[in-house]
Amino acid sequence: MLENVDLTLKLDKTTYKEALPRLQERLRECQNLALESSMPVVVVFEGWDGAGKGSNISQLAEKLDPRHFKVHPIGAPSGDERGRPFLWRFWRRLPPAGDIAVFDRSWYGRVLIERVEKLIQKAEWRLAFNEISEFERQLTDDGTLIVKFWLQISKKEQRKRFERLEDDPAMSWKVTKEDWRHHKAYRDYEAAVEEMLARTGTHWAPWTIVEAEDERYGSAKIHETLIRAIESGVEEVRRGRENGSRDGVSARADTNPVGSPPAGSHPVEAAAVEATEQEPRAPGAGPDQPGVLGASTLLDQVDLTQTLSREEYRATLRPLQAELRRLQRDLIQREVPVLIVYEGWDAAGKGGNIMRLTQFLDPRGYFVTAYAAPTDEEKRHHYLWRFWRDLPYAGQIGIFDRSWYGRVLVERVEGFCSEKEWRRAYQEINEFEAQLTAERTVLVKFWLHVSPDEQLRRFEERAEDKFRHWKLTEDDWRNRQKLPLYREAVVEMLERTSTAWAPWTIVEANDKPFARVKTLRTTIDAVREVV
Numbered sequence: 001m002l003e004n005v006d007l008t009l010k011l012d013k014t015t016y017k018e019a020l021p022r023l024q025e026r027l028r029e030c031q032n033l034a035l036e037s038s039m040p041v042v043v044v045f046e047g048w049d050g051a052g053k054g055s056n057i058s059q060l061a062e063k064l065d066p067r068h069f070k071v072h073p074i075g076a077p078s079g080d081e082r083g084r085p086f087l088w089r090f091w092r093r094l095p096p097a098g099d100i101a102v103f104d105r106s107w108y109g110r111v112l113i114e115r116v117e118k119l120i121q122k123a124e125w126r127l128a129f130n131e132i133s134e135f136e137r138q139l140t141d142d143g144t145l146i147v148k149f150w151l152q153i154s155k156k157e158q159r160k161r162f163e164r165l166e167d168d169p170a171m172s173w174k175v176t177k178e179d180w181r182h183h184k185a186y187r188d189y190e191a192a193v194e195e196m197l198a199r200t201g202t203h204w205a206p207w208t209i210v211e212a213e214d215e216r217y218g219s220a221k222i223h224e225t226l227i228r229a230i231e232s233g234v235e236e237v238r239r240g241r242e243n244g245s246r247d248g249v250s251a252r253a254d255t256n257p258v259g260s261p262p263a264g265s266h267p268v269e270a271a272a273v274e275a276t277e278q279e280p281r282a283p284g285a286g287p288d289q290p291g292v293l294g295a296s297t298l299l300d301q302v303d304l305t306q307t308l309s310r311e312e313y314r315a316t317l318r319p320l321q322a323e324l325r326r327l328q329r330d331l332i333q334r335e336v337p338v339l340i341v342y343e344g345w346d347a348a349g350k351g352g353n354i355m356r357l358t359q360f361l362d363p364r365g366y367f368v369t370a371y372a373a374p375t376d377e378e379k380r381h382h383y384l385w386r387f388w389r390d391l392p393y394a395g396q397i398g399i400f401d402r403s404w405y406g407r408v409l410v411e412r413v414e415g416f417c418s419e420k421e422w423r424r425a426y427q428e429i430n431e432f433e434a435q436l437t438a439e440r441t442v443l444v445k446f447w448l449h450v451s452p453d454e455q456l457r458r459f460e461e462r463a464e465d466k467f468r469h470w471k472l473t474e475d476d477w478r479n480r481q482k483l484p485l486y487r488e489a490v491v492e493m494l495e496r497t498s499t500a501w502a503p504w505t506i507v508e509a510n511d512k513p514f515a516r517v518k519t520l521r522t523t524i525d526a527v528r529e530v531v
Contacts, residue, residue: 047151083394091388096380313513335394344448366397
């Protein structure tokens with residue numbers, strides 16, 4: 001692929017000087033269009049050392065409004081970043097709706113420098129191809145425009161540029177020993193680049209190869225490509241709104257795309273992708289069971305009569321809490337993150353359950369995040385963005401009171417997202433959870449289930465309790481009126497997102513002591529499997 005790139009292409013100085021101001025002004029107009037359309041734009045610059053990424057980014061930024069334009073230089077991950085899934089640091093840097101984010105290097109370091117320098121295992125970088133394509137597809141499905149540039153120069157040209165910089169006392173600092181080492185391994189990197197372009201050049205996020213030996217030609221091509229892409233994306237947003245669509249951009253301008261069919265169609269090492277290719281199964285379904293109980297019977301199978309006596313509860317609770325505290329130390333020593341997700345009916349007892357789970361843990365090693373409706377800032381991002389930001393680091397326990405499942409529950413039932421969006425979310429959630437568990441996160445998911453009669457009893461009890469009546473809101477009563485719709489959504493959620501790598505545990509929560517002990521035992525069992 002790269003051997004067919006014509007690096008002799010040039011643009012004369014006069015033509016370039018006349019064209020650049022016009023291109024920069026048009027790009028500024030495109031920035032305004034993106035802002036007015038609430039379309040986030042992600043621009044990725046990858047390429048050879050010395051190919052001109054920095055100078056091209058500077059030219060792009062010259063006339064843009066800096067309030068809605070941000071550049072993210074990406075280097076080696078920090079200690080905090082290494083303790084989380086590799087895409088975490090990129091999710092955190094994604095632009096809000098209408099803004100432009102430029103990545104000087106990006107998530108592609110996973111399949112380039114980390115691969116070639118053998119900083120990660122072969123299975124990790126092979127799996128990363130799938131994770132990257134999923135990441136980019138999720139963003140573009142939600143309306144983000146992604147424009148990716150590969151700046152191509154020959155090995156000979158790279159050497160000339162390095163030597164020219166070293167001869168300049170003011171610029172010699174730019175060339176490092178690492179640059180020369182990469183130059184020596186040019187052919188190894190070239191093979192990795194070829195595979196990267198082939199496997200991640202998708203119709204939703206195509207690559208544009210920039211012939212960068214002539215700096216003027218490369219600059220003009222980058223400007224023209226980005227302008228066309230934004231204009232096309234904005235036009236599609238406009239057409240979608242005219243048709244009543246609430247979904248994002250699905251097709252892009254013809255920006256000289258490079259690539260092959262989407263990353264799932266390319267053969268990859270089976271061991272690296274085994275988890276992501278398994279089908280979801282129903283909670284509690286064994287390997288020889290059909291996996292789906294049926295929408296009308298799934299929750300009906302739950303035995304809500306199970307209870308614990310006061311004596312059994314007292315005798316069981318403290319030893320389990322002590323065991324979890326001991327396991328917490330093992331998690332820290334082995335740097336294994338744990339994420340515990342609580343979902344359930346209103347008044348199912350999530351708060352008290354979480355309190356008993358954490359009661360004897362070292363508070364320095366865990367956190368609890370309670371999620372409500374998204375803020376204005378969060379609404380300007382992909383719905384998974386706020387959850388990616390809060391993921392636990394290696395050795396830490398994170399507990400989410402509500403989670404990303406709001407997309408297929410309250411947002412579905414209340415109409416806060418389109419049907420296309422919540423239907424798409426099942427795949428996005430399964431992919432997200434597969435990425436977490438592939439990078440050693442222990443993921444435990446609880447659905448706290450109570451009967452409608454028990455929920456009503458607890459509502460009435462709260463209404464009469466002067467210390468707890470604040471917990472009961474108009475939303476609780478309104479949600480109860482829509483119980484059949486919520487029940488349908490819950491059943492579909494449990495069936496479609498209970499996977500081998502992230503199974504649901506349905507907790508019989510009519511009896512609070514029984515529920516508290518079950519969640520403790522389930523958490524302990526999950527942690528023991530990895531420590």
